[in-house]
Amino acid sequence: MAIPGDARPPRDCAPPPTPGAAFLLTQIGSHAAARFAERIAELDLTPPQTGLLRAVAVAPGQSQQALARLLGTPPSRLVALLDGLDERGLVERRRNPDDRRLHALHLTDAGHDLLRRIAEVGQAHDDAICAALSDEERTTLTALLARIAADHGLTPGVHPGYRHL
């Protein structure tokens, strides 16, 4: 509450009456990321782990260095992340016999199964976020967002959510 005896504000400090698209995008984007994190937490996964699983599935056989470059993260970070997924039997590090420094990363069968469940969770999440819109509006929104993403050079498969949050 406001402190008694305190004057009311002059009106020139009012914020924009209607927030712009960029403001809404950060606000909703952050909200959506948090809700998605809650959902995948029930699969015992964090957003970074989920992004990593996806990346390994999209491009199997990559080395850790290559994957780090793709995701824009320091290689040392992948180690701890992969350790957790490796122990749970979700990913495999296969030594390359031709160059024994390299580890080829692959999803195990359990990893593929889990990825399917992640896809289901993602679908439910998408529905929840767009609940206020009709099917047609949702299609319109998706198309506009895709144009913005492309305009800013955002990599289609990789979202920054795996590093923040």
Add this chain to the structure above:
Amino acid sequence: MAIPGDARPPRDCAPPPTPGAAFLLTQIGSHAAARFAERIAELDLTPPQTGLLRAVAVAPGQSQQALARLLGTPPSRLVALLDGLDERGLVERRRNPDDRRLHALHLTDAGHDLLRRIAEVGQAHDDAICAALSDEERTTLTALLARIAADHGLTPGVHPGYRHL
């Protein structure tokens, strides 16, 4: 690059061919937040500081506890944040004579000036994010986003960006 001699993936692990709206929202939202952070860094501000300045401007005279509740942040966090803004002469902590435990928060003239520059930066940022869209499309997008935000109970003035990032 993929490691030589490594088999190509079976096709059942492919990710969704077209990302859904929720995925795009988190991706673009994170991108927009990062770009905005870069812009206000030139004003020597972080996103949390900017959000706090805005909040003080919207509801001047609030106590720190009240503001903490509004923003959903622990009161102890506001202290350090306010210290920085206070030292720079952007906000004032006015002791309430009726209850000397309370600090009424206000923007100084310099704080108001800076807030106007923040608004300019925000406008340029909004334009940059929406550069790929026509005016009409931008209006459509903003309306759809506003509906989603309202549907999820997001507070109009307060975005979560001041706490993350």
Add this chain to the structure above:
DNA sequence: TATTGTTATACTCTATAACTATA
């Protein structure tokens, strides 16, 4: 010597909880 993966260290950010001053 250069590169891959790993480990060790340090740093940033944040929350929790103890402390003080006022009531």
Add this chain to the structure above:
DNA sequence: TATAGTTATAGAGTATAACAATA
């Protein structure tokens, strides 16, 4: 005793840089 603000401590998460193995 209860509350506002502050300070202190500790924890999570991350990046930087040193290290061992392999080329």
